[in-house]
Amino acid sequence: MSVTAGAPAAPDPGLEHPSLVPAQLLAAADAAPERGPDGVGSTGGRRRVQRSVRDWVVDVTCFLLALLSGAVFVGAALSETPPPPDGLVLADVVAGVAGCLLLWWRRRWPVAVAVLLALLGTFSDMASGAVVIALFTVAVHRRLPVVLGVVAVGLASFVVYTVVRPTDEVPYPIVLGFGVLLSAAVVAWGMFVRARRQLVLSLRERALRAEREQVLQVDRARQMERTRIAREMHDVLAHRLSLLSMHAGALEFRPDASPTEIAQAAGVVRASARQALEDLREVIGVLREGPDGSSSTRPQPTLGDLPALVEECRRAGVRVRAEYRVPDLGSAPPATGRNAYRVVQEALTNVRKHAPGTVASVRVEGGPGTGLTIEVRNPPPAGGEHLVPLPSAGTGLVGLLERISLGGGHLEHGWTADGEFRLLATLPWPADWASA
Structure with missing residues (x-):
């Protein structure tokens, strides 16, 4: 396809057809709810994930936008003088529609789909929009070395495109530089989206970790409080209960004791039991402090x-x-x-x-x-x-x-x-x- 004053620039198969790619294409690809870069969780295609309703909406939108942009490119080529040969146009349309269909598998095999579309971009204007979306997906879900490799394949296919479908109106260095700049822009956008998603995942993991740590701290504090109460009960009740045991034992092993001694021992048992109950309420009252911090029970000794x-x-x-x-x-x-x-x-x-x-x-x-x-x-x-x-x-x-x-x-x-x-x-x- 040649470039005229009112026609779009030649497509860049790696990030092809720079000036004719609508911003809606990349925005739709960005909206795709991939779960995380590099196959983390369910992204990157490393394990198959069933599409959600939003996934279907995004994928249909990307497919339709790719078809629409491809049709615009083909129409611009047909309006040139002279128009491309009929056989090339037919191959362009057939290959471009097939390339748009490949976008349905961009989630599972982003690199493979991007490389196949770059190969179709060596001669097809119809595949231009699909090539851009595929490269953007790779930039979002793969690390920089992999992205640069895909960009290199795309730029090589763009060089082949300029040979297969040369243009005389625009100098070759300008066409090639325009394609490189647009490729860099789309990759930069994709890397930005990737970094943003990684930040969201990191914040989410940090929040979950903080929540788990808070639960552990609460459990630890509860266990420490239980241990403290148990020790306090031992300190408080052991004294009273030992009195009860001693005087009860005296009543058991001295049946011949005088009524006065028995009454005295029974009184001590009764007083010790009552005091033990008061001490128990005192220990439990540590947990029953009012809003002003005052205890609802008698003071500590x-x-x-x-x-x-x-x-x-x-x-x-x-x-x-x-x-x-x-x-x-x-x-x-x-x-x-x-x-x-x-x-x-x-x-x-x-x-x-x-x-x-x-x-x-x-x-x-x-x-x-x-x-x-x-x-x-x-x-x-x-x-x-x-x-x-x-x-x-x-x-x-x-x-x-x-x-x-x-x-x-x-x-x-x-x-x-x-x-x-x-x-x-x-x-x-x-x-x-x-x-x-």
């Missing part, structure tokens, strides 16, 4: 509650000597006081379990700036053990060690050289802490 804890143990039959060397027990920081309370509670619970009948010594000393030291000592049990050993999970000191470590303190426990079991805890008490 503090250092000022230690004397009441010691007196309670004494009423339960535990022999305790307590020494407080703190100017004001109520002035300790809440976290330090609560941890100190749990240390003494766990230590006296272990004394009742493992050293019944012995005398436990509790010493609490310290102040702002010097820290708080809690020491509980008891000798080994004299004589036989309790007839029915109290149950023990063996994890009380482990949980206590972790509690103290998280609070910034230090915990030691073990037998001393003089044969006593010692539990020693040191807790921080900032110098600038002011009591409320």
Whole structure:
């Protein structure tokens, strides 16, 4: 086909017929909902994917636009003087329609379809629009080396086209340069669409990954909360339940006890059970904080509650000597006081379990700036053990060690050289802490 003043430029088989390719062709190919470049997911033709409704609409649009543009090119060629031979025109139309039909397989075999259409573009004006769409599809769904290879095949076929259907009106370098520029423009557009789709896929994967990580964080937080509640229940309830077990055992193994002793033991059992229920509600109440952060249950124990804890143990039959060397027990920081309370509670619970009948010594000393030291000592049990050993999970000191470590303190426990079991805890008490 020759190029006249009012006729279009010669087609570029790799990105052929630059000036006559409607922008709608590339826009329709861009709208094709390919799932991802280079065969990722369902694109690139590496595995067959059933067309969606949008795929059908896009493919039909591309096919019709390719036919329409090809008909325009053929009509422009027939309007030239002299017109092409009838045999060439017939071959052009037949090959061009076949090339447009090849677009139906551009999703599955983009490179093969583009190469076949480039070969048809060596002589066919009817295949020009299909060649452009095929090259654009390759640029969207294949990496740059593959795209450059297809472009090279297209430019070679364009050189053959200029020989088969030469033009005298436009100089050959201008025709060839125009074809190269349009090829580069379509490839650049396709690479831009490819980069945009890769960005969308990356953002989608990142969002899915963030959602999965959030689910894992929620599960991890839930598990940590369950573990914390379990440890808190152990610290709170072990003390009360050990009292229940000890006095219930006394009622069981001393049927000859006087009514006064039985009534006293039953009262301790009743009081301990009620206190255990209150402590259980206190632990569960940690999860029931109001919007302002205030708890719906009674406050957590503090250092000022230690004397009441010691007196309670004494009423339960535990022999305790307590020494407080703190100017004001109520002035300790809440976290330090609560941890100190749990240390003494766990230590006296272990004394009742493992050293019944012995005398436990509790010493609490310290102040702002010097820290708080809690020491509980008891000798080994004299004589036989309790007839029915109290149950023990063996994890009380482990949980206590972790509690103290998280609070910034230090915990030691073990037998001393003089044969006593010692539990020693040191807790921080900032110098600038002011009591409320």
